[in-house]
Amino acid sequence: xxxxxxxxxxxxxxxxxxxxxxxxxxxxxxxxxxxxxxxxxxxxxxxxxxxxxxxxxxxxxxxxxxxxxxxxxxxxxxxxxxxxxxxxxxxxxxxxxxxxxxxxxxxxxxxxxxxxxxxxxxxxxxxxxxxxxxxxxxxxxxxxxxxxxxxxxxxxxxxxxxxxxxxxxxxxxxxxxxxxxxxxxxxxxxxxxxxxxxxxxxxxxxxxxxxxxxxxxxxxxxxxxxxxxxxxxxxxxxxxxxxxxxxxxxxxxxxxxxxxxxxxxxxxxxxxxxxxxxxxxxxxxxxxxxxxxxxxxxxxxxxxxxxxxxxxxxxxxxxxxxxxxxxxxxxxxxxxxxxxxxxxxxxxxxxxxxxxxxxxxxxxxxxxxxxxxxxxxxxxxxxxxxxxxxxxxxxxxxxxxxxxxxxxxxxxxxxxxxxxxxxxxxxxx
Amino acid sequence: xxxxxxxxxxxxxxxxxxxxxxxxxxxxxxxxxxxxxxxxxxxxxxxxxxxxxxxxxxxxxxxxxxxxxxxxxxxxxxxxxxxxxxxxxxxxxxxxxxxxxxxxxxxxxxxxxxxxxxxxxxxxxxxxxxxxxxxxxxxxxxxxxxxxxxxxxxxxxxxxxxxxxxxxxxxxxxxxxxxxxxxxxxxxxxxxxxxxxxxxxxxxxxxxxxxxxxxxxxxxxxxxxxxxxxxxxxxxxxxxxxxxxxxxxxxxxxxxxxxxxxxxxxxxxxxxxxxxxxxxxxxxxxxxxxxxxxxxxxxxxxxxxxxxxxxxxxxxxxxxxxxxxxxxxxxxxxxxxxxxxxxxxxxxxxxxxxxxxxxxxxxxxxxxxxxxxxxxxxxxxxxxxxxxxxxxxxxxxxxxxxxxxxxxxxxxxxxxxxxxxxxxxxxxx
Numbered sequence: 001x002x003x004x005x006x007x008x009x010x011x012x013x014x015x016x017x018x019x020x021x022x023x024x025x026x027x028x029x030x031x032x033x034x035x036x037x038x039x040x041x042x043x044x045x046x047x048x049x050x051x052x053x054x055x056x057x058x059x060x061x062x063x064x065x066x067x068x069x070x071x072x073x074x075x076x077x078x079x080x081x082x083x084x085x086x087x088x089x090x091x092x093x094x095x096x097x098x099x100x101x102x103x104x105x106x107x108x109x110x111x112x113x114x115x116x117x118x119x120x121x122x123x124x125x126x127x128x129x130x131x132x133x134x135x136x137x138x139x140x141x142x143x144x145x146x147x148x149x150x151x152x153x154x155x156x157x158x159x160x161x162x163x164x165x166x167x168x169x170x171x172x173x174x175x176x177x178x179x180x181x182x183x184x185x186x187x188x189x190x191x192x193x194x195x196x197x198x199x200x201x202x203x204x205x206x207x208x209x210x211x212x213x214x215x216x217x218x219x220x221x222x223x224x225x226x227x228x229x230x231x232x233x234x235x236x237x238x239x240x241x242x243x244x245x246x247x248x249x250x251x252x253x254x255x256x257x258x259x260x261x262x263x264x265x266x267x268x269x270x271x272x273x274x275x276x277x278x279x280x281x282x283x284x285x286x287x288x289x290x291x292x293x294x295x296x297x298x299x300x301x302x303x304x305x306x307x308x309x310x311x312x313x314x315x316x317x318x319x320x321x322x323x324x325x326x327x328x329x330x331x332x333x334x335x336x337x338x339x340x341x342x343x344x345x346x347x348x349x350x351x352x353x354x355x356x357x358x359x360x361x362x363x364x365x366x367x368x369x370x371x372x373x374x375x376x377x378x379x380x381x382x383x384x385x386x387x388x389x390x391x392x393x394x395x396x397x398x399x400x401x402x403x404x405x406x407x408x409x410x411x412x413x414x415x416x417x418x419x420x421x422x423x424x425x426x427x428x429x
Numbered sequence: 430x431x432x433x434x435x436x437x438x439x440x441x442x443x444x445x446x447x448x449x450x451x452x453x454x455x456x457x458x459x460x461x462x463x464x465x466x467x468x469x470x471x472x473x474x475x476x477x478x479x480x481x482x483x484x485x486x487x488x489x490x491x492x493x494x495x496x497x498x499x500x501x502x503x504x505x506x507x508x509x510x511x512x513x514x515x516x517x518x519x520x521x522x523x524x525x526x527x528x529x530x531x532x533x534x535x536x537x538x539x540x541x542x543x544x545x546x547x548x549x550x551x552x553x554x555x556x557x558x559x560x561x562x563x564x565x566x567x568x569x570x571x572x573x574x575x576x577x578x579x580x581x582x583x584x585x586x587x588x589x590x591x592x593x594x595x596x597x598x599x600x601x602x603x604x605x606x607x608x609x610x611x612x613x614x615x616x617x618x619x620x621x622x623x624x625x626x627x628x629x630x631x632x633x634x635x636x637x638x639x640x641x642x643x644x645x646x647x648x649x650x651x652x653x654x655x656x657x658x659x660x661x662x663x664x665x666x667x668x669x670x671x672x673x674x675x676x677x678x679x680x681x682x683x684x685x686x687x688x689x690x691x692x693x694x695x696x697x698x699x700x701x702x703x704x705x706x707x708x709x710x711x712x713x714x715x716x717x718x719x720x721x722x723x724x725x726x727x728x729x730x731x732x733x734x735x736x737x738x739x740x741x742x743x744x745x746x747x748x749x750x751x752x753x754x755x756x757x758x759x760x761x762x763x764x765x766x767x768x769x770x771x772x773x774x775x776x777x778x779x780x781x782x783x784x785x786x787x788x789x790x791x792x793x794x795x796x797x798x799x800x801x802x803x804x805x806x807x808x809x810x811x812x813x814x815x816x817x818x819x820x821x822x823x824x825x826x827x828x829x830x831x832x833x834x835x836x837x838x839x840x841x842x843x844x845x846x847x848x849x850x851x852x853x854x855x856x857x858x
Contacts, residue, residue, distance in 0.1 A: 004480050006519035006735040009504060012476060014517050017469025017531070024470055028457055036789040038766035038796030040446025041453055045550055046475065046506075046536060047441060047494075051433050065476075067496035070540045075438060077475075088443050090435035097814065099800050101765075102446070107475060107536075111499045121474055129799060136778055137799040143782060147789070248778075256782040306435040336530075337467035349565055349677075353572060353685040360465040360576070367467030370558060370566040371528050385526065 011114035012121050017336060023123070023324055026152060027105055030125060030318060033151050037144055039103040039127055044084040046107065050074040052087045056273065056305075063112045077109035081126045082274075082302065082315070089130055090306030098131025098311070117321070128315030133300055135245050135252075137314050138278050142253045145282060145294050145316060146261045154293070154326050156285040159253075159261055162268030163246045164275045164297070167223065169232060169239050170266070174219040175211050182209040190223065190269040194291075198224060223266040242277075249278065274299040278314065287326045293319040333386045337365030340382040343393035345372070352393055355415045359391075362423045366391075391418070440543035441550055446765060452552070452753055455581065456534055459554060459747060462580050466573055468532040468556055473513040475536065479503045481516045485702065485734075492539045506538035510555045511703075511731065511744070518559055519735030527560025527740070546750070557744030562729060564674050564681075566743050567707050571682045574711060574723050574745060575690045583722070583755050585714040588682075588690055591697030592675045593704045593726070596652065598661065598668050599695070603648040604640050611638040619652065619698040623720075627653060652695040678707065703728040707743065716755045722748040762815045766794030769811040772822035774801070781822055784844045788820075791852045795820075820847070 008014060015023065031041065047069075053076045054061050065077040078084050081104040089096060104126045111120060127144060129137045142159060149157050167190075171183060178186065189204040196204075198220050205216035222228055229243050246264075253262045262280075270279040277298030284293055296316030303311035339359065343352040356366045367387070369378065375392075382390045383404060392400045394411075399418050402409045412418040437443060444452065460470065476498075482505045483490050494506040507513050510533040518525060533555045540549060556573060558566045571588060578586050596619075600612060607615065618633040625633075627649050634645035651657055658672050675693075682691045691709075699708040706727030713722055725745030732740035768788065772781040785795045796816070798807065804821075811819045812833060821829040823840075828847050831838045841847040 003736065004734050006481070006516045006522075007478065008474055008516070008520065009476055009478060009498075009502065010500070012474035014474070014521075015472040016525075017471055020470035020472050021464075024460060028460075031453060031457075035450075035765055036792070036794045038764070038794060040765040041449035042446055043444040043449050045437055045441035045443070046538075047438055047550070049436065049438060052435070065498060069438075069494060071439070073438065087435045087437070091437065092443075093435075096445075097810075101796070109475075121476070132800045134799050134801070136797070139778060139782060140797055140799055143786065147786075252779045252782055255779045256786055305433050307432065335467070336464055336469040349568060350681045350684045353568060353681055357572065357576075357685055363465070365465045365467060367530070368565070368569055370563050370569055371561045372563070381526075 009120070011112075011119055013119050018333060019324070019328075021336065022328060022331075023320065026320065026324060026327070027123075027125065029151055030105070030148060031103065033144070033148050034103040034127060037101070037140070037147075039101040039144075042085070042088065042102040042104050043106065044078075044081070044088050044104070046078060047075050048078055048084055048087065050076045052076075053078060053083050056083065056302075060110075063110045065109050065111050078106075079108050079110050081106060081108060081124050082128075082299075085126070085128060085130070086303045086305060086311075086313075089303050089311055093307060093309070093311075099137070100130045102126075102128050102130060104128075123320050125318040125320050126315055127318070128313055130303075130313045131311055133277075133298070133312035133314075135249050138245075138249045138298065139252050141296065141314050141316055142249065142262055142280065143256060145280070146253065146257050148318065149282065149284075149294065152323060152327070154284055154287075154323060157261070157282055157293075158263055158285065159280055159282045159294075160263050160265035160268050161246075161250055161278060161280040162264075162266050162270075163242065163278050164269070165242055165277055166229070166232065166239070166246060167266055167269060169235075169242075170222055170228070171219065173235075174222060175205075175209075175215060178209060178211075184273065185209050186219075187269040188271050190220075190267055191271050193220075193224070193267050220267075226264075228266050229264065246278065270295065270297055274302050276300045280316075284326055287329075290319075290322045290325060293322045293326070295319070335367065335385045335387045337367040338388040339364055339366045339391055340369065340378075340385070340387040340389070341366050341391045341393075342369035342373070342378045344395065347393040347396060351396060355391070355393070355399070355418075358415060358419055359422070362419065364422065438549070440541075440548055442548050447762060448753070448757075450765065451757060451760075452749065455749065455753060455756070456552075456554065458580055459534070459577060460532065462577050463532040463556060463573070466530070466569070466576075468530040468573075471514070471517065471531040471533050472535065473507075473510070473517050473533070475507060475538075476504050477507055477513060477516065479505045481505075482507060482512050485512065489539075492541045494538050494540050507535075508537050508539050510535060510537065510553050511557075511728075514555070514557060514559070515732045515734060515740075515742075518732050518740055522736060522738070522740075528566070529559045531555075531557050531559060533557075552749055554747040554749050555744055556747070557742055559732075559742045560740055562706075562727070562741035562743075564678050567674075567678045567727065568681050570725065570743050570745055571678065571691055571709065572685060574709070574725075575682065575686050577747065578711065578713075578723065581752060581756070583713055583752060584716075586690070586711055586722075587692055587714065588709055588711045588723075589692050589694035589697050590675075590679055590707060590709040591693075591695050591699075592671065592707050593698070594671055594706055595658070595661065595668070595675060596695055596698060598664075598671075599651055599657070600648065602664075603651060604634075604638075604644055607638060607640075613702065614638050615648075616698040617700050619649075619696055620700050622649075622653070622696050657695050658693065675707065699724065699726055703731050705729045709745075713755055716758075719748075719751045719754060722751045722755070724748070764796065764814045764816045766796040767817040768793055768795045768820055769798065769807075769814070769816040769818070770795050770820045770822075771798035771802070771807045773824065776822040776825060780825060784820070784822070784828070784847075787844060787848055788851070791848065793851065 185208040202217040206213040279297030281292035282294035298314040300312040614637040631646040635642040708726030710721035711723035727743040729741040
């Protein structure tokens with residue numbers, strides 16, 4: 001029979017156990033912390049009608065897996081979790097109690113050119129507060145960011161917070177007369193501040209839209225000025241209220257954190273068209289090159305794709321793969337279960353199975369050997385696979401236990417004796 | 430602007446937080462128990478080349494979401510996790526150490542007619558031991574089934590174990606001369622024993638393939654006979670060896686479980702073409718109508734779609750949605766976090782945020798109110814959403830805590846006093 005070539009699709013990935021284990025543990029930690037904040041998990045379909053997802057702007061329309069299904073429906077694989085959430089809220093409007101706090105963890109798809117670290121399918125993790133435009137909700141989102149990063153133990157970090165409507169006000173003042181497309185180009189240029197610096201961004205703005213190099217430079221200077229907010233005060237009551245809410249938001253978060261984890265930075269723009277208020281990015285001080293590991297903001301208009309009513313939202317995305325990169329630095333290979341258990345051929349299988357069950361009942365992970373190997377081969381396998389301990393049933397009443405790191409070996413006459421040694425707490429001095 | 434109709438695709442589902450929470454907890458429990466057994470999580474892509482998935486037989490080829498991607502590749506959404514596993518093993522043959530123990534949890538897609546409880550996208554959970562054909566591996570799989578069902582606390586259960594090669598032997602003896610298609614029809618008929626009974630199955634076999642009603646009835650009687658195995662002994666050395674391994678497998682599992690959780694039942698056929706040895710199904714005694722909640726078996730030929738070498742496998746699928754149906758019976762609505770926290774308008778937000786942080790640091794889930802409501806509305810909301818406790822910051826030094834079930838209310842002068850009351854263990858008598 002002709003063999004089929006075993007190959008995954010270009011741009012897609014298999015994630016092997018040693019990586020998936022860390023990813024799953026990270027996702028479970030996020031779920032637990034989210035639960036402490038009252039975020040409930042929501043799951044929506046991987047496939048949606050194309051009109052649900054397309055037409056928001058940006059590159060996404062070109063990067064989508066779109067096809068006609070068996071019922072000739074025009075469908076897409078979702079490319080983010082935000083539009084499906086908006087669809088869910090709109091479809092169940094009046095039924096889902098609002099405000100709602102939603103956690104979503106799921107795979108999304110982008111038919112873009114694969115690059116190092118960028119795949120056509122990857123997991124997103126979003127948290128959103130839907131149905132209220134309050135400072136309290138903005139604060140809750142930022143507090144969650146600080147708490148989840150502490151819980152994941154990724155070291156020191158800073159959350160840089162900007163505000164799209166304040167940025168708009170600055171632009172109207174300093175770069176008046178731009179249309180929407182022009183303003184979008186300015187935002188995209190501003191997003192590059194970290195990478196290319198102020199001068200280059202000013203030049204980029206002058207190149208892309210109809211403003212002078214001087215005006216562009218004044219604008220860039222204003223948004224990177226630590227006192228920008230004060231200078232804007234007193235121009236209009238609406239703007240004053242926005243500045244006050246924004247300043248207070250950051251103050252409350254820092255006060256509650258007991259340190260300045262949140263920093264005002266008006267140059268945070270976030271490229272996506274749909275943000276309308278607070279926007280933020282998060283950097284790990286020991287891993288600055290990873291870029292933002294946790295980003296988000298307020299988007300009050302997205303659900304109105306579907307509804308007459310406005311349903312204001314504020315949310316964040318946790319950058320799972322970037323965080324995993326930070327966490328896995330310098331880690332060495334480790335077996336899934338710490339103990340490898342095998343038996344001499346003359347020892348009955350039932351005895352090994354019972355011993356494994358007893359160890360597992362104490363919470364000790366056991367990989368019971370399922371393949372006949374010679375003694376030396378068993379140890380070679382255990383060493384290569386990174387097991388911490390090897391337990392060897394040499395005879396019915398001769399159980400050996402070897403610590404792989406030290407080579408230390410002990411022998412026991414019964415499973416009970418071994419168990420007592422392995423699971424009892426260390427003796428008090 | 431014209432509004433887009435908010436609608437999910439037919440046959441797909443949104444899973445709301447109260448259901449997802451239970452599902453996520455169940456999946457995490459499975460992951461933990463699997464880890465105790467040394468199963469590592471593997472994740473493969475949602476999309477595969479069509480030739481990887483199609484042509485295994487059965488209904489699947491017709492029920493697949495298949496399309497040409499942007500690069501004109503012929504691709505399918507995966508309809509199970511077994512074929513992607515086989516592809517992964519074959520693609521990495523010689524690199525992945527074998528035997529390997531893999532846990533997979535992921536969504537699969539079937540473009541079939543939606544029915545009650547059957548969706549076009551659903552989550553599968555598979556555990557497989559790849560690369561060894563040993564009784565030890567068969568035992569490990571059955572032991573895992575008993576342990577995971579105990580850990581999930583779904584009540585009493587029975588694992589019914591059959592064997593495809595012994596069934597083949599019985600068929601060759603009692604219904605000789607059938608071709609592959611005929612044999613497949615017999616297996617499909619046998620699968621219906623539970624639902625339609627022995628007589629109807631015999632009739633079905635006689636209708637579908639070229640055998641007499643009497644021969645069909647003799648065959649059905651043989652596979653449902655408790656002594657079938659003994660009667661088969663002594664016919665051939667190979668069959669004797671198979672019967673001995675099969676009998677011992679069940680004995681070792683029961684011995685280790687301390688009770689007869691595993692029952693020999695040769696009528697377990699499992700429709701899928703690819704099983705080659707042991708096959709099993711699992712029923713919950715308090716929920717027989719759910720059907721099998723955990724099924725699987727040995728399939729030694731599947732990887733040879735891709736490879737010249739045989740890579741024997743044995744595995745199981747955990748029926749997540751059926752188990753969830755069993756677990757959620759009679760449950761009432763519950764909020765994600767047990768505590769609802771709100772403040773009077775004159776209390777600063779920072780105080781509420783700090784109190785929430787302190788409670789969460791003790792592991793207590795807090796849904797901090799993010800919407801201005803009147804006092805009565807706050808309590809009405811808390812009652813409807815199923816919160817256990819409501820904490821109300823009436824003034825900076827007046828914190829009230831109400832137990833929603835009893836209506837009991839206590840008042841505290843400081844966060845510290847409240848915390849002590851909520852988190853300290855009950856006083857010793």
